[in-house]
Amino acid sequence: MGLVVDVGSCTECKRCMIACSLVRSGSVRLGSSRIEIQPDWPELPEIRVCRFEDCEGHPCVGSCPASAIGESDGLILIDAEGCIGCGACEAVCPYDAIRIQEEKALKCDLCGGDPACVVECVTGALRDGEVAE
Amino acid sequence: MTGSMFDRILRIDVGKRQSSLWTVPDEVRAYLGGLGYGVKILSDEVDPRGDPLSPDNKLLLTVGPLTGTSAPMHAQTCLVTKSPLTGTILNSYAGGFLGPEIKFCGLDGIVVEGAAEEWTLLLIDDETVRFEPAEAIVGKTTEEAEAYLKATYGADYRTMSIGPAGERAVAMAGAFSETRAFGRGGAGAVLGSKRIKAIGVRGSCGVATADPEAFRMLVAETMGVLRSARADEFGLLGIFSKYGTGGGMPLVDGRGALPTKNHTYGSFEGVDRIDGPFYEENLYTRRIACFGCPVHCGRLHRFAGTDGRALWGRGPEYETMFAFGSNLLNGDADALAEANRLAELYGVDSLTTGVTIAWALEMAEAGKLSEPGLDLRFGDADAVLGLLHRICTREGIGDMLARGPREAALELGNDSIGSAMQVKNAGFAAWMPRRMKGTGLAYATSNRGACHKRAPIGAEISGALDMDSYEGKAAVLIEVQNTVNAIFTLVSCRFHEFVTDHDVYPELVAAASGCKVSWDEMAALGERIWNLEKLFNLKAGLTRDDDVLPAKCLEPVLGESSQSAVIEADRFEEMLDEYYSLRGWDAEGIPRDEKLEELGIAAYTLGSRATREAGATEEESG
Structure with a gap:
């Protein structure tokens, strides 16, 4: 289970961020999105989001001194209660997909398996891992 | 209930280095947002007779009830000011991300007035404004100004900036916002007159909707329509999606309506080396979308410069492919x-x-104009680039050309005005009025000069309306002008309306902001705004003589596919009379008091002709 990311198809429209922020905050507030599109014109953007199964070794899991990151139902997730906001996971994430906000580490949780962002992506830059396989 | 409008506008006086929040009063709220807010506020606060480059002119950036929401194709920002190019009220639009960011500041708009003594950067964080020095980037390009602002103050600012042309008051200077531009009307020169080199906007607020569930359903429906439209390879949005806005160029060329060699011909033999499909195959590297837009008509491209360097750029858009392509051979x-x-x-x-x-x-080819160091011929890239440099630096002949096509022709004299393809000093867009009579009327009557955004282009180019006929075009045009003004109160992308049932707009507005309005009321608002713009222009001194096409339109277009199309002067005047009459205006194009009363703007009347003339005389003697 996971996200298939094809950065070459991304047009930087940010519908994924809009959808994610609506899920997180109930309003369009891009800062609350757990996926971030970072432009680098004329090059391709960076898509900052957890790759789940496609991330080799899951360095965030081992980095966490509070053992608050682990696998649950096939997803790598952060346990908010256990998180001490130290930022160790943020530092090791190869995809810049983790942010610390209000002393908690935040990242994509794939909306529990039915990601809101994928539905919005018209170019296929984001696809559902299971469908793709 | 919290909706998508904040009812707050940020007012910035760059001369006094002060800012304040203004609560939008009900009489302005009745204009919905975007273009409505801009035209209403400018009409109330700026003297139409004033110098557009004086501190008294104001520049407004406005957004609407759908900006910053998940509704697709509402990324644009509306810019309203008095234009230094045309002397009219101007509305100009840029897509990208600036508009949503204004919304994320908890604002429905920004009004800039006054003029700074030193070159300034305006940094807007929510409702806080900082005035920072810009000496370090005076004379630098739009791109350098943007990069400097982001590097010095934060990469997360969304920006707009001016280049050397705006600093030097070039009449067609634009304001550039990252991958998009406020092109029309010289807004860059207005910013330059206020010594604002760049503006950065960064917001932290969320944009909520009044009825989230209803809004979510409506957006899903709209996205469904747009998904189908972008996948339809024969539809316009499908073509724009696949090839950018230049994708329709072969069609226009085939209809003999592609302006070529300063509107001498209606088709260009080299079209397939500069059009959207050619760029898509050879130069475009990336598809770029505005905020939340599934159509992604924007492009980045790489190309070889004349000196052999590998360069990249944004666009070019269709209008540029004509303006720097076919029209220059x-x-x-x-x-x-x-x-x-x-x-x-x-x-x-x-x-x-x-x-x-x-x-x-x-x-130049007629022997009326020359410039040392340049061989001014159509099809000569060095001539084009040389003139472009001179215009933007105002060197040599460029100083005259920098005033715009009509003003340059008036200065040159020698029967050159008839070949300046403009209305009100704004250049003709990439559609030939001789081939498309309704579009000709649109150019002539537009409140911002030779405007193609409010023209029956789709109906004429597709053949749904007989393109060469004058019949019924006035009525069709009026509906288009009112409709587009209505959707520009939401700052909808013009392309959105191509595939959207008009009744969807009030539904989206109601679910987003809680404001109940019908489409008929929106269309009437569009008409009200059109009349307010017209009144501003009349007060600025424009007359029926400004609603005119250049004399070259009376000569046949050359080339087989254009079928020797001409504008017949008497037929055109009849069409203009019909247009004025259907608009409820008198023969001089002055809105009648009954019409203004019907539209609820009687207070803006010009008064009787006698009163006006007496006023003008008093003005001159005083």
């Missing part, structure tokens, strides 16, 4: 890209700048 996509890039770096509108260059080349 330039069939070299790299040279076109370089001109596009130069225009962007200097910060000028490629459209009216290209139209001015086309006029200059025609005058």
Whole structure:
């Protein structure tokens, strides 16, 4: 289970961020999105989001001194209660997909398996891992 | 209930280095947002007779009830000011991300007035404004100004900036916002007159909707329509999605309506070396979308500069492909890209700048104009790039050309005005009025000069309306003008309306902001705004004589596919009379008091002719 990311198809429209922020905050507030599109014109953007199964070794899991990151139902997730906001996971994430906000580490949780962002992506830059396989 | 409107506008006086929050009063709220707010506020606060480059002119950036929401194709920002190019009220639009960011500041708009003593950067964080020095980037390009602002103050600012052309008051200077531009009308020169080199906007607020569930359903429905439209390879949005806005160029060429060699011909033999499909295959590297837009008509491209360097740029858009391509007999996509890039770096509108260059080349070939160091001929890339440099630096002949096509022609004299393809000093867009009579009427009557955004182009180019006929075009045009003004209160993308049932707009507005309005009321608002703009222009001194096409339109278009199309002067005047009459205006194009009362704007009347003339005389003697 996971996200298939094809950065070459991304047009930087940010519908994924809009959808994610609506899920997180109930309003369009891009800062609350757990996926971030970072432009680098004329090059391709960076898509900052957890790759789940496609991330080799899951360095965030081992980095966490509070053992608050682990696998649950096939997803790598952060346990908010256990998180001490130290930022160790943020530092090791190869995809810049983790942010610390209000002393908690935040990242994509794939909306529990039915990601809101994928539905919005018209170019296929984001696809559902299971469908793709 | 919290909706998508904040009812707050940020007012910034750059002369006094002060800012304040203004609660939008009910009489302004009745204008919905965007263009409505801009036109209403400018009409109330700026003297139409004033100098557009004086501190008294104001520049408004406004957004609407759908901006910053998940509704697709509402990324644009509306800019309203008095134009230094046309002397009319101006509305100009840029897509990208600036508009949503204004919304994320918890604002429905920004009003800038006054003039700074030193070059300034405006940094807006929510409702806080900082005035920072800009000396370090005076004389620098739009791109350098943007990069400096982001590097110095934060990469997360969304920006707009001016280049050397705006600093030097070039009449067609634009304001550039990252990958998009406020092209039309010289807004860059207005910013320059206020010594604002760049503006950065960064917001932290969320945009909520009044009825989230209803809004979510409506957006899902709209996205469904747009998904189908972008997948339809024969539909316009499908073509724009696949090839950018230049994708329709072969169609226009085939209809003999592609302005070529300063509107001498209606088709260009080199079209397939500069159009959207050519760029898609050879130069475009990336598809770029505005905020939340599934159509992604924007493009980035790489090209070889005339000096052999590998360069990149944004666009070019269809209007630029005409302005720096067919209309200059330039069939070299790299040279076109370089001109596009130069225009962007200097910060000028490629459209009216290209139209001015086309006029200059025609005058040069007729022996009426020359410039040391340049061989001014159509199809010569060095001539085009040389004139572009001179316009933007106001060197040599460029100083005259920098005033726009009509003003340059008036200065040159020698029967050159008839070949300046403009209305109110704004260049003709990439559609030939002789081939498309309704579009000709649209150019003539537009409140911002030679405007194609409110023209029956789709109906004429597709053949749904007989393109060469004058019959019934006035009524069709009026509906288009009112409709587009209505959707511009939401700052909808013009392309959105191509595939959207009008009744969807009030539904979206109600679910987003809680404001209940019917489409008929929105269309009536569009008409009210059109009349307010017209009144502003009349008060500024424009007359029926400004609603006129240049004399070249009376000569046949050359080339087989254009079928020797002409504008017949008497038929055109009849069509203009019909237009005025259907608008409820008198024979001089002055809105009748009954019409103003019907629209609820009686207070804006010009009064009787006698009163006006007495006022004008008093003004002159005083």
